[in-house]
Amino acid sequence: MxxxxxxxxxxxxxxxxxxxxxxxxxxxxxxxxxxxxxxxxxxxxxxxxxxxxxxxxxxxxxxxxxxxxxxxxxxxxxxxxxxxxxxxxxxxxxxxxxxxxxxxxxxxxxxxxxxxxxxxxxxxxxxxxxxxxxxxxxxxxxxxxxxxxxxxxxxVSVGQHAFVTGGSLVRKDVPPFVKAAREPLSYVGINSVGLRRRGFPSEKIREIQNIYRILYQKHYNNSQATQIIEAEMEATPERDEILQFIRDSQRGIMKGYFSNN
CATH class of the missing domain: 2.160.10.10 (Hexapeptide repeat proteins)
Incomplete structure (x- = not known):
């Protein structure tokens, strides 16, 4: 030294x-x-x-x-x-x-x-x-x-296990477990490759996908989607992490690419 x-x-x-x-x-x-x-x-x-x-x-x-x-x-x-x-x-x-x-x-x-x-x-x-x-x-x-x-x-906050593609401008919060891409930055799926590499089993990955289908692909607003997720999806650490992230968001979460909410 x-x-x-x-x-x-x-x-x-x-x-x-x-x-x-x-x-x-x-x-x-x-x-x-x-x-x-x-x-x-x-x-x-x-x-x-x-x-x-x-x-x-x-x-x-x-x-x-x-x-x-x-x-x-x-x-x-x-x-x-x-x-x-x-x-x-x-x-x-x-x-x-x-x-x-x-x-x-x-x-x-x-x-x-x-x-x-x-x-x-x-x-x-x-x-x-x-x-x-x-x-x-x-x-x-x-x-x-x-x-x-x-x-x-x-x-801005970016949730755990998220992936943000190169050249992105991140103006809104990026929820956990997702891939973020395009302009403006949007949800384009969950980070399934990263989750598999870190040992997430297939059933856990499907659970996360189902949660984000409700949030981003069913044309609900965020309040409606979180109520449905909480009511219909089994309580797990991943579900609760996603819900808590959305509720804590100060800047609002990024949109879905095909979403109008």
């Missing part, structure tokens, strides 16, 4: 077996866990909390002050979970007085040139492909995949 061509502030708390490559700068009030590798020309600013066995590639900037004109220097942080990889030139900004933190979960892959803005909460096992961008206050569930060049509007 002793790298004479890197600058490490004496106040940073770095595990003994962390590797820091040349020309990297690590500021005060930073914590880095065991087994993490920090590539060359990385900048890690005050408030970073980086877990174990992470990999941070050259050019990345972690815990910079947010690009929010309301930010007034309050003490906030960025937390990055264990086994997460941050690729080249990605930027992750610390929180504001809203959530006081920006969080990236465990086992995530954040590819080159992604931007994760202030007060975002990203779950575990997520993959963000190149140049995907989250505006402030976005919430991303576990096991979400954003393909390249996805742009997510501030305060």
């Amino acid at each position: 002793n790298q004479p061509l890197a600058y490490i502030h004496p106040g940073a708390k770095i595990a003994k077996n962390v590797v820091v490559e040349p020309f990297t700068t690590i500021h005060n009030n930073v914590t880095i866990g065991d087994g993490t590798w920090i590539g060359s020309n990385v900048t890690i600013m005050e408030g970073a909390r980086i877990g174990k066995n992470c990999n941070i590639f050259p050019g990345a900037v972690i815990s910079a002050p947010p690009q929010d004109l309301k930010y007034n220097g309050e003490d906030t942080i960025v937390t990055i979970g264990d086994n997460t990889t941050i690729r080249e030139c990605a930027t992750i900004h610390k929180g504001t007085s809203d959530r006081h933190k920006t969080v990236i979960g465990k086992n995530c892959l954040i590819m080159a040139y992604c931007h994760i803005a202030h007060d975002c909460i990203v779950g575990d096992n997520c993959i963000f492909s190149n140049n995907s961008t989250l505006a402030g206050h976005v919430t991303i569930g576990d096991n979400v995949i954003l393909a390249g060049l996805v742009a997510v509007h501030q305060f």
Whole structure:
């Protein structure tokens, strides 16, 4: 870890077996866990909390002050979970007085040139492909995949196990377990490939499909659809996750491609 061509502030708390490559700068009030590798020309600013066995590639900037004109220097942080990889030139900004933190979960892959803005909460096992961008206050569930060049509007939520196709503009909330595509962004089916890869049995996938048929293909409005789903579908964790997501949505959920509701 002793790298004479890197600058490490004496106040940073770095595990003994962390590797820091040349020309990297690590500021005060930073914590880095065991087994993490920090590539060359990385900048890690005050408030970073980086877990174990992470990999941070050259050019990345972690815990910079947010690009929010309301930010007034309050003490906030960025937390990055264990086994997460941050690729080249990605930027992750610390929180504001809203959530006081920006969080990236465990086992995530954040590819080159992604931007994760202030007060975002990203779950575990997520993959963000190149140049995907989250505006402030976005919430991303576990096991979400954003393909390249996805742009997510501030305060949007994306439910767990969702897949958003490349080049999408995400202006509305994306419910759990679905595929989102087209312009404007729409429901185009459930993420059956991703669910199978993660061990969901066929009967569970059919259950999720039946729920979304009611929501998106029966020409009900959202209130009618949720009442029917709750009345006619057996209570399961997946059903309840979908219903709770819809009820909690602040921006409204995305439409179905053929839906008029």
